Amino acid sequence: MSLTKPQIIEAIAQKTSTEKSTVEAILDSLAQLAYENAKDEFTVPGIGKLLVVDRKARAGRNPTTGEAIQIPAKKALKFKLSKVAKDAVLRLATLTENSPSPAPTPGNGT
Numbered sequence: 001m002s003l004t005k006p007q008i009i010e011a012i013a014q015k016t017s018t019e020k021s022t023v024e025a026i027l028d029s030l031a032q033l034a035y036e037n038a039k040d041e042f043t044v045p046g047i048g049k050l051l052v053v054d055r056k057a058r059a060g061r062n063p064t065t066g067e068a069i070q071i072p073a074k075k076a077l078k079f080k081l082s083k084v085a086k087d088a089v090l091r092l093a094t095l096t097e098n099s100p101s102p103a104p105t106p107g108n109g110t
Helices: 005-016 020-040 083-098
Strands: 042-044 048-055 058-061 068-071 074-081
Touching (some): 005 020, 020 042, 020 048, 074 083
Antiparallel strands (some): 042 048, 048 074
């Protein structure tokens, strides 16, 4: 399940006992900082790094016609997940997969 912006704001507000409007302003400021600084590399501690990368020109193929085409060089955004975040997510995913399923309760049809 993907969290929406209002759900993220609600969760952070509850965990930090902060007003939703303050949390929203912080999230918006963080996003604006990322937009302004990604060209130099923008790091969110404990989560990852947003950076601009150069993609080389390359040969490709039109999927409809099969015709060979030249794809021009361009700049693209890349998000590199931090090791701490990757380890935490994978650990939680492993715990979820290995946890026993809940015992059936009477009356719920299982």
